[in-house]
Amino acid sequence: PGAGWGRQFIELSKRAFKNFSCSPILFKGRLMQSLLFCFVLGSIYFRLDDEFFTPDGKAKQQAIWDRVGCLFFFSISQFMFSLGGTLLTFPPERALFLKETTSQVYSVYPYYFSKLSVELPFLVFFPLLMSSIVYYIMNLNPGFDHFCVFTLICMIQSFAGNSMGIAAGSMFSNAKVSMAIAPMAVLPYMLFAGFYVNKGSLPDWIAWFQYVSPFKYALEAFVWNEFNDRGFPPGRSPMDQLELNLGMWPAIGILLGLAWFYRVAGLIFLRLMMRKIQ
Numbered sequence: 001p002g003a004g005w006g007r008q009f010i011e012l013s014k015r016a017f018k019n020f021s022c023s024p025i026l027f028k029g030r031l032m033q034s035l036l037f038c039f040v041l042g043s044i045y046f047r048l049d050d051e052f053f054t055p056d057g058k059a060k061q062q063a064i065w066d067r068v069g070c071l072f073f074f075s076i077s078q079f080m081f082s083l084g085g086t087l088l089t090f091p092p093e094r095a096l097f098l099k100e101t102t103s104q105v106y107s108v109y110p111y112y113f114s115k116l117s118v119e120l121p122f123l124v125f126f127p128l129l130m131s132s133i134v135y136y137i138m139n140l141n142p143g144f145d146h147f148c149v150f151t152l153i154c155m156i157q158s159f160a161g162n163s164m165g166i167a168a169g170s171m172f173s174n175a176k177v178s179m180a181i182a183p184m185a186v187l188p189y190m191l192f193a194g195f196y197v198n199k200g201s202l203p204d205w206i207a208w209f210q211y212v213s214p215f216k217y218a219l220e221a222f223v224w225n226e227f228n229d230r231g232f233p234p235g236r237s238p239m240d241q242l243e244l245n246l247g248m249w250p251a252i253g254i255l256l257g258l259a260w261f262y263r264v265a266g267l268i269f270l271r272l273m274m275r276k277i278q
Helices: 007-021 024-044 061-102 108-137 144-171 175-191 207-212 214-227 250-277
Strands: none
Touching: 007 024, 024 061, 024 108, 061 108, 061 144, 061 175, 061 250, 108 144, 108 207, 108 250, 144 175, 144 214, 144 250, 175 214, 207 250, 214 250
16 A cells, blocks of 8 residues: 555544444434333333341342343343344455455554544443443442443454454355354353353353353453442342452453454454455
8 A cells, every 4th residue: 555554543543433423323223122122121121129028137139139130131132233243244345355455455453453443432431421321320329420330341342252253254255144153152152151150050161151251351340340339248249149259340341352352353354355366
């Protein structure tokens, strides 16, 4: 390419934003999807019970596990909405990318990061919108700092789903294969998140898989943010019952690291696909 990476990045960002502006149906569809999901979730988990102990000091398991289930389901939604949207839009766009890069119109790096720069505002906007709607409707931890952390986790989880969609869309030359395999590949991540099976119950030969599950770290961060200051005695908190011993901020950090790992993997797969074509 004749132009430098900076110039390519600017022009590709302009084109990507223009293309997105010319297809408002994508934004409107995601907006309607988000609002409908918030309505359903808010209806099911409306004003969750925030009394976790009976008068005689026993834990109210129903109140606790309704809240944990709500948090886990919300983490799944943030990941899957981003993953599904990316799988629908990226594979068709990839064909044009491969054609133009093999013709040396631009390089892979400016394209890849221009795509991220255009998508990033929406990876912030939709989690923020959904969190703002459902957080207080569901009666989650009332502190504003807890709301901010909850929203941050949602944003990172959404970024992880988007990054995995890019990686899956770059891994296979056939777009239909990407769209078929990626959702199925996510199911084991959900199973090993720690909600369905405690990590201490997993066989040793497969227990390692939990450490690459973004749902594990999202759930752990959510649970710590929700229950850490709720007055549970030592050894009786939901974190103890679920064996979530990592802590909130380490879990958030690892989740962000996984998201960037998927992002870099997508870049590597794109470059390998380019070499295969060339």
